Amino acid sequence: MFNFDRLNENxxxxxxxxxxxxxxxxxxxxxxxxxxxxxxxxLVSEKGVxxxxxxxxxxxxxxxxxxxxRISNEFASLEINANVNEMYIGTFHAVCLxxxxxxxxxxxxxxxxxxxxxxxxxxxxxxIESFRNCKGFRDYxxxxxGSWRQSLEICRYAGQMREELADIDNLINDNDEDVxxxxxxxxxxxxxxxxxxxxxxxxxxxxxxxxMQNDPxxxxxxxxxxxxxxxxxxxxxNYIQEQLVFQWAGERSNICVVGDDDQGMYRFRGATIRxxxxxxxxxxxxxxxxxxxxxxxxxQPDIIRFYSRWMENPDGLNLFNWDKYRYPKNLKSxxxxxxxxxxxxxxxxxxxxxxxxxxxxxxxKMYSSGYVSDLNQIAFLFxxxxxSEAKELADHFEENGIRVYSPRSEMFFERLEVRQVxxxxxxxxxxxxxxxxxxxFCHVISDKLREYYRSCIREAQMLxxxxxxxxxxxxxxxxxxxxxxxxxxxxxDLFFKIISFMPFSAYLAADINSNIxxxxxxxxxxxxxxxxxxxxxxxxxxxITDINRVILPEQFFNEYxxxxxxxxxxxxxxxxxxxxxxxxxxMTIHQSKGLEFPVVVIGxxxxxxxxxADPLMLTAEMRCFKRKPYEPLSEIKFFDxxxxxxxxxSRAQDLLVMSIGxxxxxxxxxxxxLPDIESFRYGGSCASKVKSVNFxxxxxxxxxxxxxxxxxxxxxxxxxxxxxxxKMLHTSIGSLVHETLEDINRHTISGECVTEDQVKGFFxxxxxxxxEATGYELDSTQREIAYRHVSGYYNRRRNELRxxxxxxxxxxxxxxxxxxxxxIDLIEYDDENDTLVIIDYKTGRKPDHSRYPxxxxxxxxxxxxxxxxxxQRFGKKVSSMKLYYTSAEDNEDPWITFDYNESDVQKAISExxxxxxxxxxxxxxxxxxxxYACQYCDMKYYCNKSGV
Numbered sequence: 012m013f014n015f016d017r018l019n020e021n022x023x024x025x026x027x028x029x030x031x032x033x034x035x036x037x038x039x040x041x042x043x044x045x046x047x048x049x050x051x052x053x054l055v056s057e058k059g060v061x062x063x064x065x066x067x068x069x070x071x072x073x074x075x076x077x078x079x080x081r082i083s084n085e086f087a088s089l090e091i092n093a094n095v096n097e098m099y100i101g102t103f104h105a106v107c108l109x110x111x112x113x114x115x116x117x118x119x120x121x122x123x124x125x126x127x128x129x130x131x132x133x134x135x136x137x138x139i140e141s142f143r144n145c146k147g148f149r150d151y152x153x154x155x156x157g158s159w160r161q162s163l164e165i166c167r168y169a170g171q172m173r174e175e176l177a178d179i180d181n182l183i184n185d186n187d188e189d190v191x192x193x194x195x196x197x198x199x200x201x202x203x204x205x206x207x208x209x210x211x212x213x214x215x216x217x218x219x220x221x222x223m224q225n226d227p228x229x230x231x232x233x234x235x236x237x238x239x240x241x242x243x244x245x246x247x248x249n250y251i252q253e254q255l256v257f258q259w260a261g262e263r264s265n266i267c268v269v270g271d272d273d274q275g276m277y278r279f280r281g282a283t284i285r286x287x288x289x290x291x292x293x294x295x296x297x298x299x300x301x302x303x304x305x306x307x308x309x310x311q312p313d314i315i316r317f318y319s320r321w322m323e324n325p326d327g328l329n330l331f332n333w334d335k336y337r338y339p340k341n342l343k344s345x346x347x348x349x350x351x352x353x354x355x356x357x358x359x360x361x362x363x364x365x366x367x368x369x370x371x372x373x374x375x376k377m378y379s380s381g382y383v384s385d386l387n388q389i390a391f392l393f394x395x396x397x398x399s400e401a402k403e404l405a406d407h408f409e410e411n412g413i414r415v416y417s418p419r420s421e422m423f424f425e426r427l428e429v430r431q432v433x434x435x436x437x438x439x440x441x442x443x444x445x446x447x448x449x450x451x452f453c454h455v456i457s458d459k460l461r462e463y464y465r466s467c468i469r470e471a472q473m474l475x476x477x478x479x480x481x482x483x484x485x486x487x488x489x490x491x492x493x494x495x496x497x498x499x500x501x502x503x504d505l506f507f508k509i510i511s512f513m514p515f516s517a518y519l520a521a522d523i524n525s526n527i528x529x530x531x532x533x534x535x536x537x538x539x540x541x542x543x544x545x546x547x548x549x550x551x552x553x554x555i556t557d558i559n560r561v562i563l564p565e566q567f568f569n570e571y572x573x574x575x576x577x578x579x580x581x582x583x584x585x586x587x588x589x590x591x592x593x594x595x596x597x598m599t600i601h602q603s604k605g606l607e608f609p610v611v612v613i614g615x616x617x618x619x620x621x622x623x624a625d626p627l628m629l630t631a632e633m634r635c636f637k638r639k640p641y642e643p644l645s646e647i648k649f650f651d652x653x654x655x656x657x658x659x660x661s662r663a664q665d666l667l668v669m670s671i672g673x674x675x676x677x678x679x680x681x682x683x684x685l686p687d688i689e690s691f692r693y694g695g696s697c698a699s700k701v702k703s704v705n706f707x708x709x710x711x712x713x714x715x716x717x718x719x720x721x722x723x724x725x726x727x728x729x730x731x732x733x734x735x736x737x738k739m740l741h742t743s744i745g746s747l748v749h750e751t752l753e754d755i756n757r758h759t760i761s762g763e764c765v766t767e768d769q770v771k772g773f774f775x776x777x778x779x780x781x782x783e784a785t786g787y788e789l790d791s792t793q794r795e796i797a798y799r800h801v802s803g804y805y806n807r808r809r810n811e812l813r814x815x816x817x818x819x820x821x822x823x824x825x826x827x828x829x830x831x832x833x834x835i836d837l838i839e840y841d842d843e844n845d846t847l848v849i850i851d852y853k854t855g856r857k858p859d860h861s862r863y864p865x866x867x868x869x870x871x872x873x874x875x876x877x878x879x880x881x882x883q884r885f886g887k888k889v890s891s892m893k894l895y896y897t898s899a900e901d902n903e904d905p906w907i908t909f910d911y912n913e914s915d916v917q918k919a920i921s922e923x924x925x926x927x928x929x930x931x932x933x934x935x936x937x938x939x940x941x942x943y944a945c946q947y948c949d950m951k952y953y954c955n956k957s958g959v
Contacts, residue, residue, distance in 0.1 A: 013057050013089065018049060019345070025267075025302045026050045029058060029239065032299040033267040034290050038342045039318075039661035040309025040607065043269055044074075047241060048081045050267070051098075054239055056091055066099035066237045066259065068106055070244035073586050073706075074605065075101045078243075080706035083825045094884065096823045096832070099237060103252050104212055107219040114222065114229045123210045124783055128166070131211040133549065133574065134203060136162040142199055147192045151627045159574045168193060168627065169200035170213040171281045174251045175636040176220070182635055189630040208783060216251050223258040234261040245270035245290070249281040250637060257293070264294065272337050273322055274658045276601065278651060285641040288336065303338075306345035309607050313354035314667045315342050318660035321681060322653060330620075330677075331649040336642055350696075354663075358612075358688040359671035363400075366672050367407045370612070373668070373688050374413060374595065380693035383610065386413065387590040388698050390608040391597050391670075392659045394615040396420045397579075400672065401614060405597055414528055416590070417597035421579030424463070427470065428518055428532040432539055433572075434471025435509045436502075437464060438485050441493045443564040444468070453562075454569035460576055464568065474514065481512040495557030502555065502567065503543050503737060503949070510536055511952035519953060523731060523933050527583070527591040530732075534583040537732040542580075544735035546571045587708070590701045600659040609698035611663035613656075614670045616678045622648035652677075665698045666691075708931070709830045712873045716831075716926055720869065721944035727935035728950050737949060743781050744793060745854040748800045748897055749836070750777045752852060755805065756818035756837055765812065770805050774798055800854060800897035807905070816840040816847065822880040824920070829927050835877050846890035849878050849911075857896035860907055870894055871909050872919040879916040 015023055022042060025035050026049045037043035047067065054060040069075040083095045099106050108125070126134065135142065139158045142148060142165055152161045172179065172193060179201070182194035204214060223230045240260050242248065245268035248256075260266045268290055275284040291299040307315055319342055325331060358373055359366040377383045393401045396417050405415040423429060437443060446452050447464060456464075475482035488505065491498055509515065518532035547553050549571070552563050589606055590596050596608070600615075622644075632640050642650060660667060669682045710716060719726040728734045754773035758765050774797075782788050789797065817838040824831040837850040851874060858866040874892035882889050892909045899905035945951050 013053055018046075019306055021302055021304055021306075022046045022049070024300075025304065026053050028267075028300050028302065029054060030265060032264050032290070032294050034287070034299055034301045035267065035269040035304060036287075036301070036338050036340070037269055037271055037304040038307060038340055039271065039274065039658075040307040041304035041342075042306075042308055043243070043304065044078065044081065046304065047078065047243065047269060048085050050241065051082055052085045052089060052091070055086070055093055056089055060239060062093045062095065062097040063099075063236065064238040065241075066106065066239070067241045068099075068103055068243065068256075069101065070247055071605070072102060072105070073704075074243065075105065076586070076706040076709075077704065079830075083707065083830065087825070087827070092883070094823055095825060096821065096830075103248075103255070104215050107215045107255070110233060111215070111219055111222065114226075114232065122780060123208050125215070126204075126209050126211045128212070129575075129578070130545075130549065131204075131209075132159070132162045132166050133571070134207065134209070135165050135200065136570075136574065138203055141203070142196060145192055145195045145199070147188050148196075151192070157577075159577055165196055165200060166211070168631070169197045170211065171628070172197040172631060172635060173201070173213045173217050174249050174281050175631075175638075176217075176251060176254070177631070177635040177637075185634075187630070187634060189627060190634050193627065193631050193635060213251075216255065220251055220255060220258070223255070230258065233259060234263070238263065239265045239267075241267045241269065243269050246272050246275035246284055246287045247277045247280075247282045248286050249283060250286075253286045264298075273340070273654055274604070274661075276604070276651065276655050276658060278647070283641060284336065284650075285638075288338070303340070305340060305342050307342050308345045309664055310344065310661065310667075311346065311354040311665055312344040312349060312351050314660070314663050315344055317355045317667065317681070318657055321660060322657050325649070325653060331646045333650075336646075336650060353686055353691075354665065355667045355669070355685055356688040356691055357669045357671050357682050357685040359669075361672065363403065363672065366670070367404055369688075370404060370670065371407060371411055371413070373612075374408070376693050377610065377698075381697060382693045383698050385592055385701070386595045387416075387592050387701050388609040389595045389612065390590070390603065390606075390610070390662065391595065391612045391614055392600050392603050392662065393597070394600060394618055394655075396597050396599055398615075400617075401597055404614070408595065414526070414594040415597050416527060416594035418582040418584045419599060419602060420597065421581065423535060423538070423580035423582055424576055426532070426535050428515070429535050429539065430467045430470045431474055432506070432509060432515065432536060433464070434467035434469070435474070435481070435485060436505060437468055437564070437568065438471050438475075439488045439492060439505055439509075440560070440564040441489045442561050443568065446565070452565060452569055454565055454573075456569050456573055460573055463576070478513055481509070484508065484512065492555060492560050495560065497556070500555055501553050501737070502547055502563065503540065503735065505555075506540055506543055507949040508952050511956045516953055516956060519728070523727060523935065526593050527585070528594070531582065533732055537728075537734045538580065538583075540735040541733065542572075542575065543567075544737075587704050587706065589704060600655055603662050604658060607662055607664055607702065609664045609701065610666045610668070611659070612668040612670050613659055614672075616669060616682075617672055618652075619677065620648040620652035707825075707828060707830050709832050710927055710930070711832045711834075715930070716873075716923060717869065719926055719930055722939040722948070723929075723935040723937045724939065724954065725944055725948055725950065726930065731933070731935070734950070737947070743789060744797045744800075747774070747777050747781050747789070747797045748854050749852055750780070751801045752804060752836070752897075753819050755812065756815045759812045759815045760818060765805075767802075767805065770801060771798075774801055803899070803901070803905075804895070804897055811839075814839040814841070814848075820881070822877060822884070824876060824880060826920075826924065828931070829924075831876070831923060831927075833873070833877055833880075835881065838881060841890060844890060846888045847881060847885065848890060849874055849881060849892045851892075851894050853894055853896050854898060855896070856898055857903070857905065857907070867894065867907060872922060874909060875911065875915050875919040876923065878911045879913065882913075 018026060025033070025046050035046070037046070051065060051067065054065060055062060067078060069078060079095055079100055086093055086095065099109065136158050139162060152164055156164070177197070179194050179197050182190050183198060185191050185194065204211060210218060223233070237259055240256060242256055256266060268287065270287050272284055272287050275282065291301060358369050360369060374389060377389065378386060383389060391404070395401065396419055402420065405417055405420065408415050447461065450461065475485060510519065515536065518536060521530045521533050523530060546567055550566055552559055555563060585591065590608065668688055669678070669685060671682060715730065718730065729736060751770070751774045754777070755765050755770060758769070778789065778794065815837060817835070820835045820838055822833050822835060835849055836852045839848040839850060841848055851870065860867045878889040878892050889911045892911055894907040896905045939945055
């Protein structure tokens, strides 16, 4: 029975108003996520809605993970037996990708590679001349920008043109040269992606939109599948996202959008506040229900009054008025420990040194008095953490023993461990060292970057002087590369061998359970490994050869690393712990969105509203987009400024401090009357504790349980730290076989009678897909081996294929503390006995399980849990569980069969739970459990030297 006791009146209305369009205006701290969770639970428990009929779109992946966790916990408390993962929960991009995959499963097309923002810009940069040839290009993209900045701007314009659904084909011949330029840039960008069989983030959404527009069968199928749509942070959506929501909903219009127009601050990403402000007008008069969540459970009353006054009374400054561009609100405190006392203070000075000392003194008093028991209860928010105000204050704190957590301050390339390893890598390439000294490159670099690389070499030379083994390795490696000696090594191999020596091995040996600053070096090294891995893939340079030994380092250091250096690299952020213990957080205001802190100190109070001139984008808005600009152009800079600082102020729970420096008139009207922080009674009460992030980790058998059981240290380095792994050929063969068998099964399930020619076609398409996904190309012998696996399966089972019931079926075991996720290769239906059979494919050699049953015990445990979940989902008994070894010869039996006994399931779940508890307790000291785990592990060089 659904429990309404925890809901206030407006939350109850939001939960029970399930039919038709609903607009929920949710102020800060008003229980927005809680209300969404309750609404979903109500739909399933009281309205009988299937999980697969619900879509909930979030703004970030982190928000999606938290939502899944909270929904699964709510279902457990209500004893609802439902699979949360059947719901469409995720960002717009994630939801679109899932729908695209589900509805193009039988198209025969290769799956497109998804590019992140860096990869998209890097692709453009490598083809920049095709854009520079567009007429008028240099008027807006001068050469002084450099190829990288030009590429970033091209991606920005092309992305926004596509997301605003500009009609490129018609605009390309427009009489206006600027319009024509925008169209040509967008078309060239689109064609470049198509040529590379790739999608960027905007392309994911446009592909989904085109599918809904051009394929009425798919569109109707999606509308029939998804009956209820909820969109979080609707104020941050753009035009195409609005269109997708309405396309998915159809005439039913069961759309519930949630957001706060006062916190809209992503205009620079194409978001528009008009979507939430105009939402009710999209429907007939009176049809859209508007509900206000106005009880704030986060902040003390004085803080709420302060930021409410900030939003409601800008008119007195004679700068602007809100007119129709915000919803009026009346927030009130709902905290059980609400104290109507002064909670907003000011501190600081116009003198920067005095200001830094006052801030330090304030923090020390908070901690020494017990007002805060952990420095993570304090957050400093700035417009940018890269500016001098934030950097100088962070340095001052660190110098005085106060640790600062600021992962987006872009200090990555200045870290000692980063400079050391880059220097060691450079020293492995003698020809590059010589060119660096002479500054004689094909790809010229700036003096600043050249000096940076020199400083890296100096750090590496200091290491080599004190470590004869590292020195000997670098000398030997640089010699063999210089002479063109074939070693088979890749750039990633060099990296892993280098970090096996001191001091890198000491960085890797840091206690994973220690403070985040103690493990920062190891995490930064893992970031370097991922950078190298991506370079090798993008440039198709996996092995260092006599042919590429000169061009490889130049492309790596002078092109790839140069652009990363210009952009800056953020350091590690833990999704499960946004405020690490023992550290004060320094964050951008944007970064703090959705978070809350007991004590918030606001910096950047010398800022003023600024509108960056962008005449080309203005042309796009006026001439190319489907909708003309909404807010008055002259007011936008004020709207955005006010919304930004409102978001900052509303992060505070107990204490809000305005750090006055070079203050502007805009803030002085609101801060002049505030009491000084010196008057605050530090010992009078205690600040709230930082709330833990509420989401369960998702584990899979193959990627987590098996890895940990094989070698806990391997789990530490690859899963916890995230070091890159080689996409080895043996894994590519396994993936190729699995994907081809999946194609056979999916087409059989759809009613086709799959022929041998079709099997060959599936295999060839998947060969190309593997090549694009990993960068490795199988030679003829390897392809022959892989196809022998596939054809052997097909020939053995061609008369049994019709038994296929489900292929690549995702199942989830939702426990109190974690979610165990698995994918079943094949579920077959035995129509004679009305039972199901579970089959898992293995491409390795079949073990002698009769003599060594422990060799397959792990698989049996896995299949027992899968079988239990399958029987629960489909309401049918599972008669047997099978392993099929595709490598079996014609005269061999490829099967290993287990009987399913439900009584064994709880034991299997208990064993898996024990493993996950060890993982979550970060117990990684146990040594490798089998030699096979070491065979393809890149950390073996480190382990060998460490005596593991």
